[in-house]
Amino acid sequence: MNIRDKLKHANWQLIVAAPIAAGILHICATLAAPYLTAASAYSRLAPALPLNKIQVLHPITPGAEPLPFLSPHARYAMCRFDTANGPVSVTATLPPDPGWMLAVISPQGDNVYAAASTPGRSTPIALVLVPSEDHFLGVTPEARGIARDVQPPVPIAATRGIVVVRGPDKGLAYKKEVEANLGKARCSGRSF
């Protein structure tokens, strides 16, 4: 059978359908991949972190890395949060040194919120994590006629995730200072 005959007898419906089906499979496999992996950062960290409470992690050393490719030149404080039972308040003050960061990371790895330190001045951060689904959380102090004495926190829509405060590990001489700054971060459930 020559090429012309082969082409004549080819199943053109399947030939045309193959790349379309492959495209659909490509999209499904790509979108499903983050949910199918059992080793995402969130699934590795979550069992070791208390709920709605900040925890300063030990220095990153060989054999004690909570995650792969985690910088050993940084110290971390983390809080696993869940806003199912109400908003979660997060406060931290980033010192004026380079390398300090605060990030709110979703289980899928998205940085829902991220802030870095500013040279020359401290960076106070006040967030309130609220559920991403629409439901009534209560009446705001302003609506009740109560004026706030502080700047209102920034509302961030996130149902579950991890708050990460990262500080540079500058060696033994700075260890206590860095740990103290990390320990000052707060993460707790609150009313609206």
Add this chain to the structure above:
Amino acid sequence: MRHRAVLSHSALTPIHVVLHKVQKRISILLALLGDWSAFIGVVLILGLGTSWYMIDVGTPLTTERQGPWTGWTSAGRADADPYTRAHFARLGTLQLSAEMTLTFVAFTDNEGRRLHSSCDYNVEGREPGASWWSLTVFDDRGELIANPAQRYAFTSQSIAMRPDGTFLVALARDARPGNWLPTGGAGRLALVFTTLDPTTPLLANPDDDQKPLPAIHRVQCR
């Protein structure tokens, strides 16, 4: 002609007609199954293969490459593309937003050979602006390499720079003078270069002789 021959033959021996019909139907079924198996094979290879490639290796749409270094441009961002999300979910890393940090990973040297602890390397570059940066060595599973010196990384604060603003880091199993990163017997290696200021013009002049990302050259192997 063949059809007529079969008919004439069948008139003589009906059992052969039945056998012929069965044979014909089986061959049609096999042809159909062959088409379908080829279809399924093509769909699986194309669909899953391209998905794996774009998640694991990346393309210019999702990554920035310079020599052996690869950086995922929308890592950790809320508007990250699905390939970047899947890449870091599979890797299991904690990715800080690419708006805050830039992270480049190298698994090979500048000549494209796999980094391995049985070889010594010189990592040479210049300071990428005034921002804080770090160079860390891991094994290829992303774990730190245990060593008596407890040295796993150099940062812009800990590295010894040359007077001309360049640096040299020796990646070797045994101690070296200057900036030495021990590789022990880790096997395959990965180098990670991180800078906290994404506005640093790391990739501004990719054709420039003085490339901002460090060059990795093999010195010797045992």
